[in-house]
Amino acid sequence: MLLTLDLNDPRPLHEQVAGAVRRAVASGTVLPGQRLPSARELADALGVNANTVLRALRDLRDEGVLEFRRGRGVSVLRPPDGREVLRRMARELLDEAERYGHRPEEVIEIIKELS
Structure with a gap:
């Protein structure tokens, strides 16, 4: 199971780990019923503390x-x-837009331009 983290991402590491696992499951890389590597193995592969991985898994x-x-x-x-995944991503997008001084209405206009 290949997971990666973005060291420039401002989100807490446990949220990034949870997002990476969530994407692996959603994409079918990891299937229902399949066991994940241990928290320690995931932590070693990602270069984070095992407690960070455990928090994400919980x-x-x-x-x-x-x-x-x-x-x-x-x-x-x-x-x-x-x-729910889209809601979470939209929340992250709105938070990021706010950091750059953009209002939700502006984000909606940008999305409309893309579709």
Whole structure:
């Protein structure tokens, strides 16, 4: 499972890890029922602390994307809800736009120009 993080991304690392796993599941790289590598293995691969990965995995469990089973590790329960993923991405876009001084209405106009 190949995940990458953007070191220039201002979001907390656990959110970036959760997003990377969420994208892997949504894209079909990791399928429902498939086990994930251990938190320690993921942390080593990403160059982050294992607690950061565990926090991300717990967030995904709370969303219903992952399932924790004692003695069996963490496995994918279901793909993330596409609408929820888009809401999260839209929130990130609006936050980024605000950092650059743009209002939501301006973002909507930009999106309309692209479609």
